[in-house]
Amino acid sequence: MLSRDLAAVFGALADPTRLAVVERLAQGPASVSDLAMPFDMAGPSFLKHLKVLEDAGLVRSAKKGRVRTVTLDPAALAWVEDWVARHRRQWQGRLDALGTFLEQEANR
Amino acid sequence: MLSRDLAAVFGALADPTRLAVVERLAQGPASVSDLAMPFDMAGPSFLKHLKVLEDAGLVRSAKKGRVRTVTLDPAALAWVEDWVARHRRQWQGRLDALGTFLEQEANR
DNA sequence: AGATAACATAGCCATATAGCTATGTATCGT
DNA sequence: ACGATACATAGCTATATGGCTATGTTATCT
Numbered sequence: 001m002l003s004r005d006l007a008a009v010f011g012a013l014a015d016p017t018r019l020a021v022v023e024r025l026a027q028g029p030a031s032v033s034d035l036a037m038p039f040d041m042a043g044p045s046f047l048k049h050l051k052v053l054e055d056a057g058l059v060r061s062a063k064k065g066r067v068r069t070v071t072l073d074p075a076a077l078a079w080v081e082d083w084v085a086r087h088r089r090q091w092q093g094r095l096d097a098l099g100t101f102l103e104q105e106a107n108r
Numbered sequence: 109m110l111s112r113d114l115a116a117v118f119g120a121l122a123d124p125t126r127l128a129v130v131e132r133l134a135q136g137p138a139s140v141s142d143l144a145m146p147f148d149m150a151g152p153s154f155l156k157h158l159k160v161l162e163d164a165g166l167v168r169s170a171k172k173g174r175v176r177t178v179t180l181d182p183a184a185l186a187w188v189e190d191w192v193a194r195h196r197r198q199w200q201g202r203l204d205a206l207g208t209f210l211e212q213e214a215n216r
Numbered sequence: 217a218g219a220t221a222a223c224a225t226a227g228c229c230a231t232a233t234a235g236c237t238a239t240g241t242a243t244c245g246t
Numbered sequence: 247a248c249g250a251t252a253c254a255t256a257g258c259t260a261t262a263t264g265g266c267t268a269t270g271t272t273a274t275c276t
Contacts, residue, residue: 007122032223
């Protein structure tokens, strides 16, 4: 279904570097070099990670002068949270129904 | 930090096949062949996907006779939901703070 | 104007991933 | 006992991913 794009979002989060970048961005926007600083990684390698995050819709960016500022886009995170919450609830519902069933069985 | 394992969970969900399997399992446990049926894929290929899900802790399984039954493990999903919710909230807090700031500026 | 800074692009390389076929093993049905 | 069923394992292949260096482009600084 829509699982194709959702899979891309999960894929973007499936890497320690990108996960750390998202965590950092949750505290506010930052430039590319600020974001790259904590990582012992060549520039181009890091830029690829940013591209993955942006392609997945987790991040937006705009360039002013020679510095590009990156911002978290909450839409993708909201989507992930919603999907996970829905399936957790559904599973929880199953468990509750099973509990009721076992209870009924016990009272016969 | 703990990001390493969380990345593995995201990685397990970063594939349409595995995502669909999780969706199916949210409705209740199923055997390997039941799970595999919707997919036009060779048996061993599908088994690899199940192994990825199980290694990531998203799924548990037990074999009885010749059939292995697979069950969703809610712990990993809970973890994902918690992480996403935390960072969304943090980001939302930033936005709210910015709103307050702009409002104060407007009133001077 | 020239040097430096901040990305951006191109292209290479090693490993990981996702698929396959062929074959093996342990149950189950008759 | 024997064939069929339900996984499991081994090993191959093609493409994707994540890293690098080298080089280019566009602002900013002095």
